[in-house]
Amino acid sequence: MVLAIRVALIGNPNVGKSLIFNNLTGGKAHVGNWPGKTVERKEGRCVYEGVEMEIIDLPGVYSLTANSIDELIARDYIVEEKPDVVVDIVDASNLERNLYLTLQLIELEANLVVALNKMDIARDMGYEIDVKALSEILGLPVVPTVATTKQGMDELKKAIIKAAQQRGRRRIRRISYGKDLEAIISTIEGILKKDRVLSSRYPTRWLAIKVLEGDEEVLRRIDRSPVKAELMEVLG
Amino acid sequence: MRGLGLYALVLGVIYVSLGLMEFILGFFDMFLGGAPLSCLWIPVDLFGGFSAFVIGLTYLAAVRLLKGEYESISYVLVATMLSTVFGVLYVLIFLANGLSAYLSGEEWSWIVDLARPEIWLFISSTPLAYSTWSTARKPG
Amino acid sequence: MSRIREVLGEDPEIVLAERRYDWISKVLPKVMRGARPITLSDLLDKALLDKYLGIPIFLALWWALFRFTFDVSAPFSDLIDMFFSRLGEAVEPALGGGVLSSLIADGLLGGLGSVLVFIPPIFFLFFGLSILEDSGYLARAAFVVDKILYKLGLHGRSFIPMLLGFGCNIPGVMACRTIDREEDRLLTIIVNPLMSCSARLPVYVLISSAVLGGYAVAGIYSMYIMGIGLAIAMALLFRRVIPYFRGRRSAFIMELPLYTVPTLRSTILHMWERGFLFLKKAGTVIFIGVLVVWALSSFPWGAGLEESYIGVLGRALEPLFRPLGFDWRGAVALFFGFIAKEIVVGTFGVIFGAGGEASEEEIADVIRSENIFTPLTGYAFMAFTLIYIPCVATVGVIYRETNSWKWTLFTVLYELLLAYFTAFLIVSVGHLLGFS
Numbered sequence: 001m002v003l004a005i006r007v008a009l010i011g012n013p014n015v016g017k018s019l020i021f022n023n024l025t026g027g028k029a030h031v032g033n034w035p036g037k038t039v040e041r042k043e044g045r046c047v048y049e050g051v052e053m054e055i056i057d058l059p060g061v062y063s064l065t066a067n068s069i070d071e072l073i074a075r076d077y078i079v080e081e082k083p084d085v086v087v088d089i090v091d092a093s094n095l096e097r098n099l100y101l102t103l104q105l106i107e108l109e110a111n112l113v114v115a116l117n118k119m120d121i122a123r124d125m126g127y128e129i130d131v132k133a134l135s136e137i138l139g140l141p142v143v144p145t146v147a148t149t150k151q152g153m154d155e156l157k158k159a160i161i162k163a164a165q166q167r168g169r170r171r172i173r174r175i176s177y178g179k180d181l182e183a184i185i186s187t188i189e190g191i192l193k194k195d196r197v198l199s200s201r202y203p204t205r206w207l208a209i210k211v212l213e214g215d216e217e218v219l220r221r222i223d224r225s226p227v228k229a230e231l232m233e234v235l236g
Numbered sequence: 237m238r239g240l241g242l243y244a245l246v247l248g249v250i251y252v253s254l255g256l257m258e259f260i261l262g263f264f265d266m267f268l269g270g271a272p273l274s275c276l277w278i279p280v281d282l283f284g285g286f287s288a289f290v291i292g293l294t295y296l297a298a299v300r301l302l303k304g305e306y307e308s309i310s311y312v313l314v315a316t317m318l319s320t321v322f323g324v325l326y327v328l329i330f331l332a333n334g335l336s337a338y339l340s341g342e343e344w345s346w347i348v349d350l351a352r353p354e355i356w357l358f359i360s361s362t363p364l365a366y367s368t369w370s371t372a373r374k375p376g
Numbered sequence: 377m378s379r380i381r382e383v384l385g386e387d388p389e390i391v392l393a394e395r396r397y398d399w400i401s402k403v404l405p406k407v408m409r410g411a412r413p414i415t416l417s418d419l420l421d422k423a424l425l426d427k428y429l430g431i432p433i434f435l436a437l438w439w440a441l442f443r444f445t446f447d448v449s450a451p452f453s454d455l456i457d458m459f460f461s462r463l464g465e466a467v468e469p470a471l472g473g474g475v476l477s478s479l480i481a482d483g484l485l486g487g488l489g490s491v492l493v494f495i496p497p498i499f500f501l502f503f504g505l506s507i508l509e510d511s512g513y514l515a516r517a518a519f520v521v522d523k524i525l526y527k528l529g530l531h532g533r534s535f536i537p538m539l540l541g542f543g544c545n546i547p548g549v550m551a552c553r554t555i556d557r558e559e560d561r562l563l564t565i566i567v568n569p570l571m572s573c574s575a576r577l578p579v580y581v582l583i584s585s586a587v588l589g590g591y592a593v594a595g596i597y598s599m600y601i602m603g604i605g606l607a608i609a610m611a612l613l614f615r616r617v618i619p620y621f622r623g624r625r626s627a628f629i630m631e632l633p634l635y636t637v638p639t640l641r642s643t644i645l646h647m648w649e650r651g652f653l654f655l656k657k658a659g660t661v662i663f664i665g666v667l668v669v670w671a672l673s674s675f676p677w678g679a680g681l682e683e684s685y686i687g688v689l690g691r692a693l694e695p696l697f698r699p700l701g702f703d704w705r706g707a708v709a710l711f712f713g714f715i716a717k718e719i720v721v722g723t724f725g726v727i728f729g730a731g732g733e734a735s736e737e738e739i740a741d742v743i744r745s746e747n748i749f750t751p752l753t754g755y756a757f758m759a760f761t762l763i764y765i766p767c768v769a770t771v772g773v774i775y776r777e778t779n780s781w782k783w784t785l786f787t788v789l790y791e792l793l794l795a796y797f798t799a800f801l802i803v804s805v806g807h808l809l810g811f812s
Contacts, residue, residue, distance in 0.1 A: 014631070068556035095408060099400045126410040134407040177395040184380060184388075212380065212388040236379025266591060283594055284443075287436035294429055307414065307422060314423035318436065325440050328448045335451035339458070372416050 011089030013060035139173025251292030258285025316365035323358020460489035483670030490725025541571030701753030764795035
């Protein structure tokens with residue numbers, strides 16, 4: 001039985017994240033800045049069926065690299081603060097581009113709920129989306145919503161609560177990026193696991209992927225790790 | 237569809253030839269000290285020639301309309317827009333030159349200004365513009 | 377990472393991105409049905425963003441913009457010109473000779489008037505730019521150019537701040553805040569002043585109409601293209617040569633706005649907003665600058681132009697500029713151009729003012745008859761104006777945005793050097809080709 005949970009909202013710019021934030025928090029938000037940065041930080045509260053949710057609005061981003069302040073803020077929050085649930089707000093009329101972020105969130109092993117917003121616009125454009133199939137393929141709960149008319153909000157709250165309760169118990173769907181790449185990722189993961197400190201703090205698969213991408217922030221964290229030498233040798 | 241395609245093709249060929257000639261005359265004039273043959277109706281205009289050439293290419297890009305590919309209508313849409321921009325531009329220049337001449341009391345070679353080919357090509361492109369734009373506006 | 381690159385055949389970062397998208401495109405058909413109907417916007421984009429036609433179309437539209445700016449506004453400039461010279465003719469005898477008369481006739485009417493003559497081209501330019509921007513086209517142009525810049529090795533989202541620099545470098549520099557990586561942002565700020573701002577337009581118009589004859593518009597157009605070219609070239613050069621700028625680039629993702637038909641009202645509004653800034657500037661900075669120039673050129677009172685303070689200053693600067701073909705008058709005008717580029721014209725207006733009736737036509741005549749500039753050196757002068765240091769206000773903003781004396785100084789220095797080098801190159805090549 002959960003009484004208080006922390007929920008982070010994330011998604012591409014212009015997907016209706018602010019609207020959903022307002023729908024959930026009733027428009028009351030505490031606005032400030034992320035510590036030491038000029039990026040705005042919005043927090044609010046939502047109570048549903050006896051559960052108190054602290055909702056935080058992460059910056060709108062297209063991906064989670066170390067290249068921009070917005071992306072770093074969003075990523076760091078998820079990785080360091082480890083919120084109970086992360087709601088990925090996806091624009092149903094722009095599925096292809098939005099799913100790119102979703103994949104990266106899955107790599108991060110965040111406790112995800114997908115809010116499939118703008119269903120009305122998708123319908124107007126002639127799209128038919130099989131929500132159940134999408135949910136099965138992603139291995140995640142997917143809630144269709146229309147933020148402008150507040151449709152799906154209750155279902156979303158229910159899904160958030162359920163996800164929080166099932167945290168840690170849910171099977172994490174592993175999405176394969178191709179045999180050759182996966183082999184390399186496994187090798188790097190194996191090396192990283194030897195550093196107990198690192199692998200207990202961060203998901204190793206995500207670390208391995210970031211190392212491959214040459215992510216500056218992750219490389220900086222690994223710089224002081226005992227496994228660095230071995231890693232450098234494998235990478236060449 | 238075929239009709240539109242042919243119409244665009246014809247305009248394209250005319251614009252491309254016009255553009256080439258304007259450009260060549262302009263090039264001679266600027267760098268080689270004088271146009272070899274100054275044809276009365278073809279302006280000596282380096283960048284203007286380049287622009288006309290580009291408009292022509294855009295019309296020609298619509299050639300796939302002839303094969304029935306609807307999407308190629310986009311080239312006609314943009315090309316007619318360009319025809320309009322330049323057509324209107326040269327008309328405005330015609331008027332501005334007139335105003336200048338009136339103010340300064342100088343001679344006004346209004347025939348040359350008005351005979352600018354792009355103006356007349358713009359006028360000839362208007363039926364094409366009308367039919368392609370009204371077709372494109374219809375949904376689906 | 378080299379071993380991995382060998383195994384995969386490519387940079388792992390790229391492979392990862394590709395695999396993610398591959399996965400998505402395999403999954404999409406399983407969860408989604410129905411294709412998006414083609415919108416008018418899609419159709420327009422197909423042609424405007426075309427791999428081959430995109431940039432030529434942009435260049436053609438840009439040419440149209442300049443013909444519009446210069447040729448269609450010309451009669452209005454003539455009107456203002458005539459107004460000021462009639463005013464000068466009327467005023468001078470009324471005030472008699474003497475300091476006040478000279479102040480008003482040569483300083484105000486001659487100097488300031490020569491700048492105000494350029495109100496029509498500036499407003500026409502902003503009118504045209506507003507149409508291009510409000511219609512949504514400019515974003516497409518930026519997209520097409522950015523795509524190529526990215527392939528060349530520059531970062532994403534670099535062209536829009538640069539395009540903004542065409543109105544005034546200050547919003548251009550500030551717009552660089554949209555760029556993700558600090559290093560890329562700095563790079564774009566540093567090359568931004570190479571984009572020809574509207575304050576330089578009066579200089580181009582004056583010189584080109586004086587010495588370039590029928591090619592005046594082509595000359596002006598080429599300044600803008602040169603600015604774009606140099607900005608790109610310098611950015612690429614700095615990226616390669618200065619270690620600070622190397623490394624990962626900002627992502628290239630852009631949201632394209634919807635196409636809209638710009639209304640007359642909104643276009644005029646935008647034109648007025650930007651043009652008004654010019655008028656305000658004219659009323660203050662330029663006004664004061666011109667008065668300073670007038671004062672320096674009129675005192676010691678009674679001495680001829682060449683013996684005045686400004687003449688002394690000019691003579692001191694002249695040796696620097698002689699290889700470029702500029703005489704002391706051009707040198708002095710460039711010197712004061714640091715305050716505001718329009719003052720270059722204002723300076724000419726003051727020192728060439730044959731009494732108060734200095735109209736643009738007369739200034740142009742003086743330039744021609746006294747051979748102050750030949751077509752070649754005039755063109756080099758325009759290029760110099762394009763490239764050499766931005767105005768004081770822009771330098772101030774650069775400092776504010778970069779927070780670094782080092783980089784601000786670097787910008788000023790490299791631009792001075794580049795300007796000198798380019799002007800010299802133009803003059804040298806011109807001599808070789810037989811121009812004087």
